[in-house]
Amino acid sequence: xxxxxxxxxxxxxxxxxxxxxxxxxxxxxxxxxxxxxxxxxxxxxxxxxxxxxxxxxxxxxxxxxxxxxxxxxxxxxxxxxxxxxxxxxxxxxxxxxxxxxxxxxxxxxxxxxxxxxxxxxxxxxxxxxxxxxxxxxxxxxxxxxxxxxxxxxxxxxxxxxxxxxxxxxxxxxxxxxxxxxxxxxxxxxxxxxxxxxxxxxxxxxxxxxxxxxxxxxxxxxxxxxxxxxxxxxxxxxxxxxxxxxxxxxxxxxxxxxxxxxxxxxxxxxxxxxxxxxxxxxxxxxxxxxxxxxxxxxxxxxxxxxxxxxxxxxxxxxxxxxxxxxxxxxxxxxxxxxxxxxxxxxxxxxxxxxxxxxxxxxxxxxxxxxxxxxxxxxxxxxxxxxxxxxxxxxxxxxxxxxxxxxxx
Numbered sequence: 001x002x003x004x005x006x007x008x009x010x011x012x013x014x015x016x017x018x019x020x021x022x023x024x025x026x027x028x029x030x031x032x033x034x035x036x037x038x039x040x041x042x043x044x045x046x047x048x049x050x051x052x053x054x055x056x057x058x059x060x061x062x063x064x065x066x067x068x069x070x071x072x073x074x075x076x077x078x079x080x081x082x083x084x085x086x087x088x089x090x091x092x093x094x095x096x097x098x099x100x101x102x103x104x105x106x107x108x109x110x111x112x113x114x115x116x117x118x119x120x121x122x123x124x125x126x127x128x129x130x131x132x133x134x135x136x137x138x139x140x141x142x143x144x145x146x147x148x149x150x151x152x153x154x155x156x157x158x159x160x161x162x163x164x165x166x167x168x169x170x171x172x173x174x175x176x177x178x179x180x181x182x183x184x185x186x187x188x189x190x191x192x193x194x195x196x197x198x199x200x201x202x203x204x205x206x207x208x209x210x211x212x213x214x215x216x217x218x219x220x221x222x223x224x225x226x227x228x229x230x231x232x233x234x235x236x237x238x239x240x241x242x243x244x245x246x247x248x249x250x251x252x253x254x255x256x257x258x259x260x261x262x263x264x265x266x267x268x269x270x271x272x273x274x275x276x277x278x279x280x281x282x283x284x285x286x287x288x289x290x291x292x293x294x295x296x297x298x299x300x301x302x303x304x305x306x307x308x309x310x311x312x313x314x315x316x317x318x319x320x321x322x323x324x325x326x327x328x329x330x331x332x333x334x335x336x337x338x339x340x341x342x343x344x345x346x347x348x349x350x351x352x353x354x355x356x357x358x359x360x361x362x363x364x365x366x367x368x369x370x371x372x373x374x375x376x377x378x379x380x381x382x383x384x385x386x387x388x389x390x391x392x393x394x395x396x397x398x399x400x401x402x403x404x405x406x407x
């Protein structure tokens with residue numbers, strides 16, 4: 001009877017367990033459906049406890065320590081007690097399992113919420129992509145970049161957002177990262193590809209693939225930056241780095257870069273290059289008398305007046321302090337002399353305003369035209385020597401260095 005009851009109970013429970021497992025069919029946990037989970041948990045106590053109890057009672061009855069009816073009563077009571085105890089134990093374990101699952105779900109929801117919040121705080125386009133290439137999360141930056149709502153992007157394959165010519169390049173970088181053995185020390189290499197927006201227009205983007213440690217399910221982050229915007233920002237940055245913040249003309253770094261360009265240019269062109277060194281006379285006295293704010297105002301106005309006197313092809317740079325350099329290309333020595341004289345006269349006659357005052361200044365200029373076979377550095381040295389002569393012979397004048405003194 002014990003064997004029959006135990007086997008019957010097990011077969012019945014297996015049928016119920018299989019049915020529950022099929023009904024609730026765990027897509028996320030295929031090997032841990034509720035029916036299978038409880039079957040594994042209950043099979044040992046429901047099988048061995050009744051069999052063991054039955055075997056002991058059978059021996060006691062055979063040795064006439066117990067009557068058959070009394071042994072049967074003990075067996076039935078023990079079986080019922082076992083079933084009730086096992087079910088209560090299983091219920092408690094199931095509650096613990098559900099509590100752990102709820103905690104994991106809350107942790108996953110919290111991690112996803114934090115990830116979503118993190119992505120939304122990034123102004124650049126970020127896509128959270130699974131191994132299959134489908135987008136699981138997208139931030140507002142990606143929505144603005146592709147001109148699609150975030151809801152539209154989620155669930156789509158990332159290839160749908162890329163130009164057909166970019167598929168091979170993206171797959172190559174994406175697969176290389178996925179197959180990387182140690183993603184923690186992966187060297188990120190941004191790569192340039194073409195993407196498509198909602199209107200179907202293609203535009204360049206700078207992409208980078210990375211691993212999101214807070215993300216589950218083998219998620220990978222794809223950072224996408226607008227290539228055109230980057231180029232504009234880089235150009236603005238280059239302009240800012242090479243522009244004097246006070247006078248808004250080229251700074252010393254910009255002048256050095258221009259000299260490098262002209263050195264290369266001069267080897268391919270017959271056009272003459274002339275340099276004019278300009279220095280404001282007695283500028284320290286202006287600062288001492290009217291203050292440094294007045295000096296800054298005069299420097300700014302002075303640069304504007306000089307720049308307005310130049311041709312489109314000429315360029316002005318602040319060399320340092322109150323000293324400036326003018327670079328002209330393709331002008332003969334007489335024309336460069338006339339240009340320098342025009343600047344001197346314009347500065348002398350201009351009433352530089354500062355608050356309620358009018359400040360008059362003058363400037364000295366040294367001119368040199370780069371001669372055949374001469375370096376620009378030597379030409380600049382000759383222009384500086386001319387400026388020194390102009391300042392030591394009365395100021396407010398132009399001095400031209402016509403010698404090619406290589407010594």
